[in-house]
Amino acid sequence: MTDGSRPASLRAATLADVAREAGVSPAAVSKVIRGAYGVSDGMRERVGAAIERLDYRPRTAARAMRGTTTTFGITVPQLGNEFLTTVVRGAVAALDGTGFDVILAPSEFASSMHAVESLLDRQVAGIVAIAPPSDPERLDRLARHVPLVQLGGHQYSERFDTVAGDDRAGARLVVDHLLGLGHRRIAHLTRAYAAEDEQRVDPHSLRLVTYAAAMRTAGAEPQVTQSEASEESAHAAALRLLDGADRPTAIFAANDTLALGVLRAVAERGLTAADVSVAGYDDIDIARHPLLDLTTVDQRGDEMGRTAATMLLERLDGRTEPRRFCTDPRLRVRGTTRPAPVG
Amino acid sequence: MTDGSRPASLRAATLADVAREAGVSPAAVSKVIRGAYGVSDGMRERVGAAIERLDYRPRTAARAMRGTTTTFGITVPQLGNEFLTTVVRGAVAALDGTGFDVILAPSEFASSMHAVESLLDRQVAGIVAIAPPSDPERLDRLARHVPLVQLGGHQYSERFDTVAGDDRAGARLVVDHLLGLGHRRIAHLTRAYAAEDEQRVDPHSLRLVTYAAAMRTAGAEPQVTQSEASEESAHAAALRLLDGADRPTAIFAANDTLALGVLRAVAERGLTAADVSVAGYDDIDIARHPLLDLTTVDQRGDEMGRTAATMLLERLDGRTEPRRFCTDPRLRVRGTTRPAPVG
């Protein structure tokens, strides 16, 4: 009671301020705000008016201290990646109107595990971890404290849910498509971290393994080139492929960003789809642009995001058994893949 | 003292747990964590070991309650917008290694004011509001409680800082370029909310006003068409332009996303840059792709993001006078703008 009338205009109004203004108890205000059971109409009205007058807003941090939050967190490993933004948009859209917020934790410069933990420290009500790294045990431990969906990987767990595309099926769609067009020298451009290792369950490794197996089955020699995530880097790698001996007649890029780099290299060398076919993965918006017209695989990013959000809501609703969701990839055949040149 | 030995494995360890484990006081642990003054080496060591053993992590929410946070928040009005992700990446990069985090609040479905307030409720240490809406007074009030940078608008204030591109200069670069190529029927495609009103200070309105003025000065008639933010919508609007009477020989799109829709429409109608020139704004990555090769304006999104982050740090460091930063736009002339067709 040192200073009940301090200029409350500067200090943002708290729940206690509202209670004082309305002449009721803090507990009552809290109930009104949360729409809890057991408040008279008169109470609701008076409190509402006080909130209005004081321009009061509940402090999320204080709520978080009590354990409950209405915010989900999503980690974003690459901000510029259109596929990921599609996923995030799907999740945000699914949560619209449910009373749940979303915050994004970019993990471009930190490890994506760090991003997950940063979200956890903020007491989010649930986490969507997009393509997190190689520490499934840690993820498993964290999932004891929060509902967690791992998106984009195939590391199954008893504790968290999983959303992914069927990368094996998708990669096979592409390779079969190219083989069907008569291509034999099909190169695969993938991220540097991907490995042809049956243990690996990240999307790019799965695509790589599937590609290599399909090639060998067809009696063709796999030809793998690696690059970093950027279009730049893919462009450089593609130039190496095109300028090297035994130039491939088709290049399967592990995602659309890489494919754009390949297309750039192809164009710069004065080649067209009649010379070198190009296929990508993700079906980002720009892929269907008639000037690019990229053949690619649609793995329904928006559906992934929607599903992940729904899974978190289900967990909050009491579900305890893990769920696994896999989208069915669809090949989008466009102009960048053509029959193999004869000879 | 009801249950000092409860299975702490499930409940995440708190600062008090660490203190107990290390046999010291909570205050001591707090000091060690923050690297505060006045801790012996032995203390630091013991506490460090206990933190390690218990896998302790400070709760951001609890810290926030005390008023201090090391997190900046950025609102993102459109997740798919490449220019915005460039800005965000710039900010994140600038904060790398400073000990400050970033969280993103998507405002796609809510008003962007709502996103700002959601960040404020989380007690972030500073906010970058990207292109917030028409309520500068409210923004001004909020800026009394947190360091705030308004990015992308030109609403100056005594309370918050501003980062923007020089939209007038940029728009003039484009229009002068097109006029210089001999174009007279230059249409402008802009967002529906933009208005030719000297009072308006949002980027799209500024570009629109500048365009219209430059056209009239040149004795040409402005022709303005509107669309929503999406490439889809821009595509439809462009088709209307191309199919209408008195087809323009050049289209100036207010940003690159819209320009992509225009390019699609142009391609679909069997036209090329020789028939209809197209220019955009932002210089997103894909614009320089040889298959698109879009003439556009680079307004240095990464520099904007970096500057905004730096401004927040400066505010935290004690600066109180507002700063205004404006990037110098540069025209990137590429293949989509050509001399006006004769006749």
Add this chain to the structure above:
DNA sequence: TTGTACGCGTTATCAA
């Protein structure tokens, strides 16, 4: 150098 005690704003429990 270390520890004690309190307060931040909210919600849940329980009593009135």
Add this chain to the structure above:
DNA sequence: TTGATAACGCGTACAA
């Protein structure tokens, strides 16, 4: 239907 009270985890005066 309402209100008093006790946490939640952390940082910080202040005392030891």
